[in-house]
Amino acid sequence: METIRLGAADTERAAAILREGGLLGIPTETVxxxxxxxxxGTAVERIFAAKGRPQDNPLILHIPSADWLERYCADIPPAAYRLAEAFWPGPMTMILRRKPIVPDVVTAGLDTVGMRCPSHPVCRAIIQAAGVPVAAPSGNASGRPSPTNMEDMLEDMDGKIEGIVDGGPCSVGVESTIIDLTCVPPRLLRPGGVTLEDLRSVLGEVEVDPAVTRLMGPGEHPKAPGMKYRHYAPKAPVTVVKGDPARTAAYIRRHIQAGEGVVCFDEFAGDYPGHTVERLGPAADKAAQARNVFDALRAFDSTDVPAIWSQCPDEGGIGLAVSNRLNKAAGFHIITLDEA
Incomplete structure (x- = not known):
């Protein structure tokens, strides 16, 4: 199959691919x-085949505006509209009760569905023109770092999908925040560009699901994407070192072996001569770290490094999302340095 490259102006052609049951690479503000x-359902099943994605990992439906919610969701609580008013269009997904029109393959058989209204204007225009909600996980082979530009997605999907739309680099860089509104209090299932602090400013109490900070067990069933499996991982194993940036940099310097790679804050990029180094961004700039984290991890796949060490931000703000992605890339192989 030849994967057609489309531009931002090719809205109708992109929409036709979706209406005709094809797979389309679409830019969003996240990935x-x-x-x-x-x-x-047949088209959605092709997503799982193209990615090699486990069938029990549910997908998110993308819509162009909040007034589409009632088409696909039941028992919508007032909190959903408060969140939509505050953060849509934007990098936030709400878990709601689904209507029967949503196929089981989208929800992994659950009675809930994730709904998101992306802020990327090209993405929203395509969904509006297609006239259908778009089920879309990140456009990488399952388990690999998510793509934040067209070329990274083509590395995994060229020849497997009908088309891809070049919408430029992603502005957020990590997948959307997922908040479950079917429980009381609401529960954060995946951190992202809308922070825990943002959610609490609108909802008040918000719990954090344990899967944000640990691996799910074999008998646990994910309610949202990115909860259960090792994700976002380059080919080489990753070790995350948490703590004060200067101390974590010094720890990595003491323990790194010949040939191993490093993901580090910009201030410490010169501390590892002879090693492959990818910059995460300045230690104080978590938004830059979110934009860079997947590119940094994916870059190592074009090298022969046998292992990767990574610094990690604290969990305030969008740092929680960056930390979550690094922890999952490492399979939660984390070294936490005491602050003493």
């Missing part, structure tokens, strides 16, 4: 997604 008509 590039692998989209299909979310009401076409």
């Amino acid at each position: 590039y997604g692998l989209g299909a008509n979310g009401l076409d």
Whole structure:
């Protein structure tokens, strides 16, 4: 199959691919997604095949505006509209009760569905033109770092999908925040560009699901993408070192072996002569770290490093999302330095 490259102006052609049951690479503000008509179960099944994605890992439906919610969701609480008013269009997904129109393959058989209204204007225009909700996980092979530009997605999906739309680099860089509104209090299932602090400013109490900071067990069933499996991982094993930036940099310097790579804050990029180094961003700039984390991890796949060490921000603000992605890339192989 030849994957057609489309530009931002090719809205109708992109929409036609979705309506006809094809797979489309679509830009969002978070990462590039692998989209299909979310009401076409056969098309959605092709997403799982193209990615090698486990069937019990649910997908998110993308819509162009909050007034589409009632088409696909039941028992929508007032909190959903408060969140939509505050953060949509934007990098936030709400878990709601689904209507029967949503195929089981989208929800992994659950009675809930994730709903998101992306802020990328090209993405929203395509969904609006297609006239259907778009089921779309990140556009990478399952388990690999998510793509934040068209070329990274083509590295995994060229020849497996009908088309891809070049919408430029992603502005957020980590997948959307997922908040479960079917429980009381609401529960954060995946941190992202809308922070825990942001959610609490609108909702008040918000719990954090244990899967944000640890691996799910074999008998646990994920309610949202990114909860259960090792994700975002380069080919080489990753070790995350948490704590004060200067101390974590010094720890890595003492323990790094010949040939191993480092993901570090910009201030420490010169501390590892002879090693492959990828910059995460300045230690104080968590937004830059979110934009850079997947590119940094993916870059090592073009090298022969046998192992990767990574610094990690604290969990305030979007740092929680960056930390979560690094921890999952490492399979939660984390070294935490005492602050003493």
